[in-house]
Structures are given as structure tokens and as C-alpha cells.
Amino acid sequence: MGGGFAARLRAATRDAHERAERSPFVEALLGGDLGREAYAALLAQSHLFHSALEEAGEVWRGDPVVGRFVLDPLRRSPALEADLAWLLGPGWRGHLRPLDATSSYVERLRAVCPTDRAAFVAHHYTRYLGDLFGGQIIRHRLRDTYGLEVDGVRHCLFDGIGKPKPFRDRYRALLDETPWRPGERDALIAEADLAFRLNRAVFDDLAAVHC
Numbered sequence: 377m378g379g380g381f382a383a384r385l386r387a388a389t390r391d392a393h394e395r396a397e398r399s400p401f402v403e404a405l406l407g408g409d410l411g412r413e414a415y416a417a418l419l420a421q422s423h424l425f426h427s428a429l430e431e432a433g434e435v436w437r438g439d440p441v442v443g444r445f446v447l448d449p450l451r452r453s454p455a456l457e458a459d460l461a462w463l464l465g466p467g468w469r470g471h472l473r474p475l476d477a478t479s480s481y482v483e484r485l486r487a488v489c490p491t492d493r494a495a496f497v498a499h500h501y502t503r504y505l506g507d508l509f510g511g512q513i514i515r516h517r518l519r520d521t522y523g524l525e526v527d528g529v530r531h532c533l534f535d536g537i538g539k540p541k542p543f544r545d546r547y548r549a550l551l552d553e554t555p556w557r558p559g560e561r562d563a564l565i566a567e568a569d570l571a572f573r574l575n576r577a578v579f580d581d582l583a584a585v586h587c
């Protein structure tokens with residue numbers, strides 16, 4: 377990786393990534409210590425914030441600068457809906473009750489993402505590269521611990537994206553090439569740091585209920 381903006385963003389969020397990755401809820405999930413109910417609760421919260429992020433994506437679709445980040449195969453809501461229906465049955469929408477941290481996260485996404493392109497990309501980067509890499513690790517653990525192969529883990533599968541690493545490299549090139557206005561790069565880094573903290577807070581709320 378070169379020394380461009382994408383490298384700076386990654387370095388600036390490394391500690392926040394580690395804190396999110398090491399949250400007790402994630403560790404318990406990866407350790408196979410949680411039931412399917414807790415896993416379904418995570419997916420329900422994810423559906424709430426992914427829907428808000430994807431609504432903002434519709435605003436930026438076609439934008440000459442950041443429209444290039446809006447890629448349909450990245451959208452997680454359809455697969456999250458399939459997973460929730462499979463795990464919880466036809467009444468799954470009744471489980472879409474936001475925890476406090478999810479409400480704050482959704483509020484932030486709705487406040488900044490539809491109008492601020494750097495903030496949109498900050499949240500886009502945090503969730504989708506996170507889903508792409510963390511998601512693959514989660515998928516392998518869920519296969520080993522709960523026997524989930526495809527049903528229930530469809531949101532971890534990224535058809536149409538190809539292998540995660542080459543995709544990540546193209547994504548980083550896009551971050552580097554985007555003609556950001558003065559101040560936008562710093563604002564994007566600050567917003568990505570916030571995005572990681574908002575994610576960690578959702579894990580903490582989930583841990584309070586399920587761990």
C-alpha cells in the first residue's frame with residue numbers, strides 16, 4: 377500500500393478498529409459463546425443502520441465524484457432481510473427495535489450522509505470494508521460453531537464483488553483518486569473514527585443484553 381489518503385485513513389482508524397474488533401460481544405460471537413438469538417439481534421441492528429446508509433447511497437448515486445462508491449453488490453439490506461427471515465421467521469420485522477446506540481448511529485447517518493459527501497464515504501468505508509473483511513471471519517466462525525453455510529449468513533456473501541483484497545485495493549485507489557475539496561480528507565478521517573465508535577457502542581449495547 378502506498379502513502380496516499382487511503383493509507384492515512386487506515387492508519388488513523390487502526391486503534392478504533394482494534395477496539396471494535398475486541399469488543400466483548402464480537403469476541404463472544406466469534407468464540408461460539410452466544411446463541412442464535414444474539415446473532416439475530418446483531419443482524420436486526422445491522423439492518424437498521426444499513427438501511428439508513430443505503431438510503432443515503434441513493435442520494436449520491438450518479439454523483440460525478442462520490443457516485444463511484446455506490447455499488448449495488450455492496451448493498452446489505454436485501455441479504456440481511458433474507459437472513460433475518462430465515463433465522464426468525466415471517467415475523468422478523470417485529471425484531472427491528474433499535475437499541476439506544478443504534479438509534480444514535482442511525483441519527484448520525486441521517487444527519488450527515490445525505491448532504492455531506494465526505495461523511496457519506498467515511499461511513500461507507502467503515503461498514504462495507506468492515507463487512508467484507510470482518511464479515512468473512514465471522515462467516516467462517518459461524519459455519520464452524522452454528523453450522524451456518526449460506527442461509528443465515530447471506531449478508532456475509534458479496535456476490536458481484538470478487539475477492540475481498542483486490543476489491544479493497546480498487547476501493548483504496550478510489551479514495552486516493554477522488555478530488556476531495558480542502559478539509560474534506562481530515563473531515564472524512566474524523567467521521568470514520570466516529571463511525572467506528574458508533575459501531576463499538578452498538579456492540580456494547582448488544583453485550584449488555586446478550587453477554
Ligand code: HEM
Pocket residue numbers: 382385386393396397402501502503505506507509510511513514544571572575
Ligand atoms: C469480527 C471482528 C473483525 C475482524 C476479525 C476484522 C478483521 C479485519 C481484517 C482481517 C481486515 C483486513 C486487514 C488488511 O489486511 O488490511 C479488516 C479490515 C477492515 N475492517 Fe475489520 N474486522 C472486524 C470488525 C470490524 C468492524 C466492527 C469494523 C467497523 C464497523 C471493521 C472495519 C474494517 C475496515 C474499514 C477495514 C479496512 C481497512 C483498510 O484497509 O483501510 N472491522 N478487518
